[in-house]
Amino acid sequence: MHALPEDRTGVRMKRLRREHHLTQRAVSDLSGIPYSTYTKTEQGVIPATPHVIAAFARAVRVEVATVVGQPYAEDLRSDALDVLIMPVREALDVYDLGADPDIRPRPLPELRDEAEALCAAVRAGEIKQVASKVAGLIEETTTAAHQNGTSEGWLTLASLYRTAYDIAVKLGYPDLAQLSLARMDWAAQRGSDAVLGGMYQYLRALTYIREGKYRTGQRLVGVGLSTLRQADATREREVVTGQLHLGAAVMSGRAHDEAQALTHLSEAERIAATTGEAVKVHWLTFGPTNVKVHRVSVLAELDQYGEAVEATTGLNVPADWPKSRTSHHYAEVARAQLWTGRIDESFRSLVMARKSAPQQAKYHPTVRETYAGLEAAYRRLPESFLSFGSWLSGAPTPDE
Numbered sequence: 001m002h003a004l005p006e007d008r009t010g011v012r013m014k015r016l017r018r019e020h021h022l023t024q025r026a027v028s029d030l031s032g033i034p035y036s037t038y039t040k041t042e043q044g045v046i047p048a049t050p051h052v053i054a055a056f057a058r059a060v061r062v063e064v065a066t067v068v069g070q071p072y073a074e075d076l077r078s079d080a081l082d083v084l085i086m087p088v089r090e091a092l093d094v095y096d097l098g099a100d101p102d103i104r105p106r107p108l109p110e111l112r113d114e115a116e117a118l119c120a121a122v123r124a125g126e127i128k129q130v131a132s133k134v135a136g137l138i139e140e141t142t143t144a145a146h147q148n149g150t151s152e153g154w155l156t157l158a159s160l161y162r163t164a165y166d167i168a169v170k171l172g173y174p175d176l177a178q179l180s181l182a183r184m185d186w187a188a189q190r191g192s193d194a195v196l197g198g199m200y201q202y203l204r205a206l207t208y209i210r211e212g213k214y215r216t217g218q219r220l221v222g223v224g225l226s227t228l229r230q231a232d233a234t235r236e237r238e239v240v241t242g243q244l245h246l247g248a249a250v251m252s253g254r255a256h257d258e259a260q261a262l263t264h265l266s267e268a269e270r271i272a273a274t275t276g277e278a279v280k281v282h283w284l285t286f287g288p289t290n291v292k293v294h295r296v297s298v299l300a301e302l303d304q305y306g307e308a309v310e311a312t313t314g315l316n317v318p319a320d321w322p323k324s325r326t327s328h329h330y331a332e333v334a335r336a337q338l339w340t341g342r343i344d345e346s347f348r349s350l351v352m353a354r355k356s357a358p359q360q361a362k363y364h365p366t367v368r369e370t371y372a373g374l375e376a377a378y379r380r381l382p383e384s385f386l387s388f389g390s391w392l393s394g395a396p397t398p399d400e
Contacts, residue, residue, distance in 0.1 A: 008044055008048075008368065008369065008372045009041075009048040009053065009067060009068060009365070009369060010041050010042045010043060010044045010048055010372070011042075011044075012067060012068075013041065013042055013048070013056055013067060014042045016056075016060055016062060016066070016067065017042075017060065020060045022060065024038060024039050024042065027056065027059055027060070030059035030060075031052075031055040031056050031058065031059035032055055033052055033055050033056065033059075037052065038052070038056075043376070044372045044373065044375070044376050045373065045376045045377070046338070046339065046373050047335055047338065047366070047369035047370045047372065047373040048369050049300075049301075049303075049335070050209075050210070050212070050254055050301065051212075051254050051256065051301060051303075053067050053068060053212070054211070054212020054254065055212070057211075057212060058212065063211065064210060064211045064212055065174050065211075068172075068365060084128070084131040084132055084135075085131070085168075085171070085173060085176065087135035087136075088131070088134060088135045088138075088164050088167065088168070088176065089176060089179075090135065091134075091135040091136075091138040091139050091142075091164075092138070092161070092164065092176075092179055092180060092183050094139060094142055095142060095183050095186060095187075097142075098146045099143045099146040099147045100139065100142070100143045103139060103140055103143040105140045105141065105143050105144035105147070106140070106144075108144055108148060108150070108152050108153055108156060111137070111140065111141050111144055111156050112152065112156045112159075114137055115137065115141070115156050115159040115160050115163070116159070118130050118133060118134060118137070118160070118163045119159065119162075119163060119283045120283070122163060122166045122167070122170075122283075122324065123283055123285075123322030123323065123324045123325065124322065124323050124324065124357070125323045125324045125327060125356065125357025125358065125359055125360045126359070127167065127170055127171070127359040127360060128359060130163060130166075130167060131167050131171075134160060134163050134164055134167065137160055138157070138160045138161070138164065141153070141156055141157045141160055142157060144156075145157045145187070145190075151190075151191045151192060151193070152191075154187045154188070154190040154191035155187070155188070155191040155193055155196065157187040158184050158187035158188045158191060158193075158196060161180050161181075161183040161184035161187060162180070162184050162203070164176070164180040164183075165177050165180035165181055165184065165203060168180055170324075170360055170363060171363060172363060172365075174207070174210070174211075177207060178207060181200065181203055181204055181207070184200055184203070185197075185200045185204075188200055194227055194228065194230045194231035194237075195228065195231045195234075195236050195237050195240055195282075196282075197227045198224045198225070198227040198228035198231070198237075198240050198241070198244065199224075199240050199243075199282055199284075200224075201220050201221070201223050201224030201227060201244075202221075202224050202240065202243060202244045202247055204220050205217045205218075205220035205221050205224065205244075205247055205248070205251065206247060208220065208251075209247070209250060209251045209254060212254070214251050214252075214254065214255040217248075217251045218248065218251060218252075221244055221247065221248045221251070224244050225241065225244055228240060228241050228244070235275055235278065235281070236281055236282070238271055238274060238275050239271075239275050239278045239281040239282065239284060239286045240281075240282060240284065240286075241271060242267075242268045242271035242272055242275065242286050242291075243268075243284045243286045243290075245264045245265070245267045245268040245271070246264070246265070246268045246286075246290065246291065246294045248260075248264040249261045249262075249264035249265045249268065249294055249298050250294065250297055250298055250301060252264060252298075253297070253298040253299075253300075253301030253302050254301045256301075256302060256303075258302055261298050261301075261302065262298075265291065265294065265295060265298060268291050268294070269288075269291045272286065272287050272288045272290070272291045273288070275287060276288070277289060277318070279320070279321065279322065283322070285321065285322055285325045289315075289317065289318060289321065290325075292311070292315050293315070293317070293325075293329050295311050296308050296311045296312055296315070296329070296332060296333065296336070297332050299311055299336075300332055300335060300336045300339075305335075305336045305339035305340050306340050308332075308333075308336040309333070309336050309337055309340055309342070312333055317329060323356045323357040324356075324357045324360050326356040326357070327352075327353045327354075327356035327357035327360050327361050327364070328353075328360075328364070328366075330349045330350070330352040330353035330356060331349070331350070331353040331361065331364050331366040331367045331370065332366060333349045334346045334347070334349035334350045334353065334366075334367070334370045335366055335369070335370045337349060338370050338373050338374060338377070343374060343377050343378065346370065346374060347374055347385060347388075350367060350370060350371060350374075350388065351388065353367055354367075354388070354391070362391070362392060367392070368392060371388065371389060371392060375389070
């Protein structure tokens with residue numbers, strides 16, 4: 001009995017391979033994915049890692065989005081999340097139309113506080129709540145920014161565009177994420193903020209990490225670092241610089257460039273020693289803890305799963321850490337534990353990912369891929385495991 005529908009990434013890879021009239025051996029040769037790894041990924045015995053997905057997409061000449069897709073449309077509908085996406089798209093379209101005569105915006109300080117509250121709510125895993133509010137707030141702030149023409153107005157609008165990006169990424173809408181970033185850059189330029197410009201390049205680089213286009217992503221990291229050097233030497237600048245290095249470390253890990261990945265990690269560690277924990281600076285969660293968490297991620301991307309699991313020893317996530325980041329961390333730990341045969345530990349980590357941020361975990365690709373791998377690995381499926389699968393496949397729960 002399978003708790004999840006048979007539309008996991010491995011199944012889609014098999015379908016795409018057959019559509020391109022390729023054998024498993026041919027895909028392995030074209031992509032550089034070891035044959036055993038590829039066949040087990042198709043079968044769902046092991047989860048489809050970001051590196052494997054990107055290599056497969058290049059081999060069959062399709063976009064990563066085609067491989068991963070938006071496979072949870074039915075779940076989004078059942079959770080009433082899909083209907084929230086269209087208003088966000090419409091709000092992003094009015095950016096250059098000037099002030100809306102039918103909108104009487106509140107004062108900018110009040111709008112800024114609302115934008116900051118949405119940033120916090122996203123990181124608390126309250127995706128539905130934020131998605132229901134962000135479109136209206138974007139439209140109101142768009143009018144306020146055009147009426148006032150001040151840096152405060154444009155930067156508040158840039159923050160809201162960043163929140164739209166966060167929602168789009170978490171719900172699996174890459175095109176909407178790209179559009180949100182373009183709007184963020186547009187507003188940041190009008191606000192003349194070099195630090196925010198550097199953060200825009202960081203977020204932009206992340207989209208190329210997801211697409212497996214690492215060379216372009218690394219170039220964007222370089223542009224981001226160059227942009228940040230134009231800003232005043234502040235703690236805020238150092239935090240964004242450090243986060244850029246963490247993003248570059250993950251990117252290098254996915255490209256299996258160990259030396260470059262560890263170099264970026266070391267630089268981020270050096271910066272974190274001076275900034276300390278800076279969780280709320282642009283809500284990047286930067287600091288010594290995030291460097292340790294990224295070390296786990298990088299080792300997993302390098303396929304050094306045993307080392308990744310070892311790196312979790314003594315790693316204590318602070319209680320005040322954003323729940324969304326905590327959930328993401330446990331999802332990655334679960335993947336590493338599955339690869340090292342720690343089946344029960346892996347499932348416990350998935351439960352922690354769900355407990356930390358249930359709405360995010362439900363649509364997190366790593367959670368779903370790891371669950372599929374565990375489903376194949378378990379000889380007998382415990383009731384708690386099947387219950388988790390039922391939740392993933394769309395059954396609502398009180399903690400959502």
